[in-house]
Amino acid sequence: DGGITQSPKYLFRKEGQNVTLSCEQNLNHDAMYWYRQDPGQGLRLIYYSQIVNDFQKGDIAEGYSVSREKKESFPLTVTSAQKNPTAFYLCASSTFYTSAHRGEQYFGPGTRLTVT
């Protein structure tokens, strides 16, 4: 079964600790994305990567870091510098933009992070 997996589903951390969220895909997609969703709000882009060993900041990158060492994997680290880390974190992937595929993204199940 092709898809995107995120782990864990729920994550609890104490303030001041770094935490890494996992995202893996077996869709052979080139691009991967991290979003944050807060209650009643839309999706905000944190980081994205179009190819291995390269990534770009999104709209709210401060306090987050990523790596893309393998095509299948795009882990997100929430650092202690992130002021309000409690949120629902979503990973997505997409194939390269073509006439047939024009940027549609497919999402993993998400990780709900609570920091106290």
Added chain:
Amino acid sequence: QKEVEQNSGPLSVPEGAIASLNCTYSDRVSQSFFWYRQYSGKSPELIMSIYSNGDKEDGRFTAQLNKASQYVSLLIRDSQPSDSATYLCAVNRDTDKLIFGTGTRLQVFP
């Protein structure tokens, strides 16, 4: 002005009715448009994509695009309680990113 705007709702419709969800976008160069359905506590699921002016039908769903007026809509025919969810509009402005609206919450009551 937000890049992608949606009425937050809730939009309440009776079972069996047509639900009409609207989305406007600000950037005229936008090329691709998507509708995602998100159930409470779950991740978004792609349900429709549309690239050209006009209508695109898939089962009970119809997406409508009007680039001149910069709006895209989603019609859900024969609405069911299981359609109750938040519907996110997304617009692909550049080739590598989507811009999402904040979503419209749809409630279908029996």
